Amino acid sequence: MRILMFGWEFPPFNSGGLGVACLGLTKALSGLGVEVVFVMPKRLDIKTPWAKMVFADSITGVETVAVNSTLTAYATHKSYVRGYHPVEDAGIYGGSLIEEVTRYSLRGGALALQEQFDVIYAHDWLSFGAGAAAKRATGKPLIVQVHATEIDRTGSPWTVNNEVFALEKAGMEAADVVITVSEMTKNIIVREYGIAPEKVRVVYNGIDEATAPSGSTSLPRLRSLKRAGYKFVLFLGRVTLQKGPDYFLRAAKRVLERNPNVLFILSGSGDMDAQMMRMSGELGIGGRIFFTGFLHGAERHEVYRTADLFVMPSISEPFGIAALEAMKLGTPILISKQSGVSEVVNHALKVDFWDVDEMANKILSVVGYPGLREALAENAAREAEMLTWRQAASKVTGIVNELVH
C-alpha cells in the first residue's frame, strides 16, 4: 500500500498539532508496512527515513499565478502566517497565505503524475486543493483529514473567513472519505459544511516516543520556585481565542484568591499575546503569571514536567494533542469538555470552558490534595500508553483498504 500524502507543516518546522500529527501518523503507517510519499509545499531540511519527502516547489513546468487576496488583512490569518514559521521569523511561506495555498494546489496534479501510489491523503484545507488536483489528474481516491475547521479557529460560524471556509468545503466534497480527529469535529462538518455523515470517519490522534517532547534543559528559575513550595499550573498552546487563554487567566485570578502559593505559566504565542499580558495586569495577578513564549523540544519537555497541572481551556478544540503530551509525561490534565481529546481520555479532569469557578475549584483541588495529583498522574501516564499513533495508523489503513478494494 502506498499513500501520496499532502501536508503543510512538519517538525521541526511546525507550530502546532498539525505537524506533530503528520509526523506521528506517517511514522506509524510506515511501521505497519505502508509506504508514504509526503509532500510539502517548499523544500525544507526535514529528515524522515520512514517516508519519502517530496517538495512541491521542485516541480517544474507548472504555471503559477499571482492571487490577489485580502486574506492577510485578517488578524487571525496574519497570526497564522506568522505562527507557521516559528524557526525563521522571515517565514517559510510567502506573505499571502492564500497565494501559497493556490500555488500548492496547482502543483498537486503535476506532482501526482510523477509518483506511484494507491490513495491520496491531504491534511487540512491548506493542502486540500493539492489533494483534489491530484485526484483529478490520476483518478485515484482522495482522503482528506480535518485537524481543525475554520469554525474552531475563529470561534463561531459567523466569524469565519469565507474564502477559507469555501476551500475546506470544496476539499471535503471532492474527497471520498473525510477523516476527523473527534466526534465533535465530525458533528461540525456534518452540520456546518453539509457533508454526509456516512462519509466522515473519526480517527483520534495519538502519542508515542517519536512525537512526545523530550530532552532536558534546566529552567533554574522554575526549579528554585518549585523547591520553595510553589505549585505550577500550565497553559500551553497558541495564544488565540480558540484556545481560551483568557479563561485560564480568569481561573488563575480565582485560584489566587484562595491559594497564593500557585504560579501560572502561559506558554505559547499568538494574536492575543499582548492582550493577555495586559489582562493579567488588569486582574492584578501579573506577578503570578509567567509568559514563556513559544517553547520547543527540551524546554517544552521541562515545562510540562515542572507543572503540577496542565490546563487546556479551549473553546473549540478538534482534538488537543498537547493534552496527550502532558499525560504521557505524567502531568495531570484539566481539559475543556469542548475538546476532542476529552472523548477518549478518562483519567483527566474535565470542565466546560466557560465555567471559570469550576476550573478554579479543580485547580485548587489538584494543588491542595496530593492524593489527587498522584492518582491522576499515574493513571494518565498509563492511559497515554494506550492512545498510540499505531492505533490511529491502523484505523487509517482500514479506511484505505476499503477504498482500494
Place this chain on the structure above:
Amino acid sequence: MKRYSFFDVGNDPEYFNDRSDSDLNNRRIVEKVARKSYIPATRLLVALLDRHPQMRASFSFSGIALEQMERYVPEAIELFKRAVDTGRVEVLGETYYHSLAFFYSPVEFESQVAKHRDIIRRIFGVRPRVFRNTELSYRNDLGEWADRNGYAGIIAEGWDPILGWRSPNYVYTPKGSANARLLLKNYRLSDDVAFRFSSQQWSEWPLTAEKFAQWVGAAEGDTVNLFMDYETFGEHQWEDTGIFNFLERLPEELAKNPGIDFKTPSEVIASYDPRDEVDMPHVVTWADTDRDLTAWVGNPMQQAAIDNVYALEPAVMRTNDTKLIDDWRRLQTSDHFYYMCTKWFQDGDVHAYFSPYESPYEAYIAYMNALSDFRFRLEKQQR
C-alpha cells in the same frame, strides 16, 4: 454528597442536600428506588408471606437508608414493618452509617452498631441476632467481636480461594469463636439472580423460578445462603425482565423439591451443627473479582480520604456536638470511597460500576472539599 466546591468551603455546612436532577440528589434516588423496587418488591413479599406459611426472608438495612425512607417514602417503611411483624422476617445488625469503621476505629464501630440497634428497635421492635458488616466485609477479629457481643452468627462471602474444599452450604465457626456461627453467601446462586438474571448472553437465560429451584434443590449441604442487593428486584433488574414474576413463583417451585424450605439466618444457625472452623486473617468482601477492600481503599485518593476522616475522630468526639458528630459519621459511608475507585475506570469500561459522579476524581474533589469545610467547622468549634 453534592458536588461540593472549593469555594463552598467555609460557606456551606450542608454536604448531602443536593437538590439537582442528578443522581447526587439523595431524595430523588430514594424516591426512585422505592417506587421501582422497595415498594413493589415488599408488597409482593408480604403477599407471599401470607400465601406461603413456610416463606422466610431477612433484611439488612443501614440506618441512613431507613432514616431517608422515613423522611421521603414512609410507605416503604410501613411495608417493611408488615413483613417483619409476621415474625418470619429477620432483621440483621450492621453499622448505622454503612461504614468501614471496624477496620479503622473499633470504638467508632461499636457506637455505630449501637446506634443501628436503636433505630431497628424503634422502627421494628426487634433486636438483631445475626450481624453482617458493610459490603459483607469480614475478618477473623470481626467474628470474635460478634462472638463476644452475643450474636448468634455473622455473614461473610463464601469465596472459594479461602474456603478451599469447604462448601458455603454448611454452617461454620469463625476462628477463635465460642458460640457465634459463620454463614457464607453462596455467591454463584446469589449472582445468578442478582447479576445474570436478565443477561441474554448467559447460556442459562432466561432464568425461570422452576430452573432456579432445581439448582437450589440439587445443591449439596445443609443450607443455600442467598444474599443480594434488595434493588435486584425492580432496580438492578427492571420489572420488564420478569424479576417480580420470578420472585412470586419461587416459593411454590422450591416447595416441589423434597427437603427444601425457607429459613432465616437464625433458624439456619439453630438447625445445623457447624462443620469446621474458618480462618480469614485478611479482609474478604463481596466486591468484584478481588473480594477485598481495594474497591474502597485501593488507590492513593481513597486512602488519603479515609485516613483523613478517621484522623479527626478524637477532635470530633471532644466537641460533644451532635451535628458535628453526625456529619463526621456521614462522611464515613463506604459509598463515598467507592465512587473514587479507578480500578474499572479504564479501557473505556466506564459503566462497569455505578457512580453519580462524572469521574472518580470528581468524587474525590467533592469529598476532600467537604472534609476541608468540616475541619474548618471543627476548628471553629474548638476555639
